[in-house]
Amino acid sequence: MKNNIIRLAKELGFAIPQMNVNGLIWIEGVLKAAENQQSPIIIGTTDKNIEYLGGYEFILNTIKNKVQAMKITVPVIVHLDHGLSVENCKAAVDAGYDSVMFDGSQLPIEENIKQTKKVVEYAQLHDVLVEGEVGAVGGEEDGLIGQVKYADIDECVALVKEAKLDTLAPALGSVHGKYQGEPNLGFEEMTIIRNQVDIALVLHGASGISNNDIQRAIKLGHAKINFNTEINISWSKQLRDTLDENKELFNPQKILKPSIQAIELTAEKIIKMCGSNHQSKTLFKKNGDEKLWS
Numbered sequence: 001m002k003n004n005i006i007r008l009a010k011e012l013g014f015a016i017p018q019m020n021v022n023g024l025i026w027i028e029g030v031l032k033a034a035e036n037q038q039s040p041i042i043i044g045t046t047d048k049n050i051e052y053l054g055g056y057e058f059i060l061n062t063i064k065n066k067v068q069a070m071k072i073t074v075p076v077i078v079h080l081d082h083g084l085s086v087e088n089c090k091a092a093v094d095a096g097y098d099s100v101m102f103d104g105s106q107l108p109i110e111e112n113i114k115q116t117k118k119v120v121e122y123a124q125l126h127d128v129l130v131e132g133e134v135g136a137v138g139g140e141e142d143g144l145i146g147q148v149k150y151a152d153i154d155e156c157v158a159l160v161k162e163a164k165l166d167t168l169a170p171a172l173g174s175v176h177g178k179y180q181g182e183p184n185l186g187f188e189e190m191t192i193i194r195n196q197v198d199i200a201l202v203l204h205g206a207s208g209i210s211n212n213d214i215q216r217a218i219k220l221g222h223a224k225i226n227f228n229t230e231i232n233i234s235w236s237k238q239l240r241d242t243l244d245e246n247k248e249l250f251n252p253q254k255i256l257k258p259s260i261q262a263i264e265l266t267a268e269k270i271i272k273m274c275g276s277n278h279q280s281k282t283l284f285k286k287n288g289d290e291k292l293w294s
């Protein structure tokens with residue numbers, strides 16, 4: 001059985017960033033940043049985007065092939081973000097994903113537990129990590145729109161215990177996409193949850209959250225922090241600037257390269273905020289001889 005790399009990060013006091021990818025140039029930019037910073041990295045593909053990304057197997061193999069081609073030495077975990085059904089999570093496991101999230105947050109808790117359990121039972125057979133969610137992260141992500149609903153503490157404890165989760169995403173005021181006003185995270189609830197469940201917590205909707213709040217969340221047990229919007233904002237801004245600066249430009253590489261660099265720079269900033277820079281070696285060392293994702 002492989003070691004839970006996110007639990008190791010929690011023990012070491014930092015978070016592994018999850019960065020969602022929207023195609024090849026995101027994969028390149030994020031991997032380059034992780035290697036430059038010697039940081040473990042979680043590459044997220046959100047289930048809503050899977051068809052656009054070419055299917056579970058295609059995108060998984062594309063990421064793994066890129067890891068090889070770029071001679072990446074840091075651990076790279078490929079994760080299914082917001083798995084929409086038990087079947088979809090199983091399909092991602094079959095394709096070879098390292099980690100899947102089953103998002104049963106819209107279901108009544110009993111049903112969330114029942115379905116998450118099914119995912120965990122299947123994933124464990126294949127050495128795949130499972131993340132569950134309680135409450136609802138608000139905002140908009142790839143067409144999925146939702147209101148914030150704070151996670152109920154008893155429900156968090158029940159889901160973790162009964163489904164035997166590896167990581168838990170308790171929604172505590174963060175939103176996907178751009179924040180309207182200042183983010184307002186529920187640190188009191190976070191403290192209670194941290195004291196009641198001993199697995200690593202996951203923070204969704206981290207784009208736009210201040211460095212201070214990210215550090216507090218890490219201290220309160222978050223060892224996986226998810227980013228998507230911030231990377232897409234810097235990518236699209238650079239793309240617009242490049243095209244505006246030279247209206248005659250049509251060479252794809254000249255247009256795209258600066259935007260890949262923008263992804264890389266933002267990814268490096270995120271890595272430093274999560275404190276995962278230069279932690280790749282430390283993780284391998286802490287892990288000893290056990291099997292670890294790479």
Ligand code: 13P
Nearest residue numbers: 177205206207226228229
């Ligand atoms: P952001 O939209 O804040 O980047 O959050 C991404 C996320 O949580 C993916 O699950």
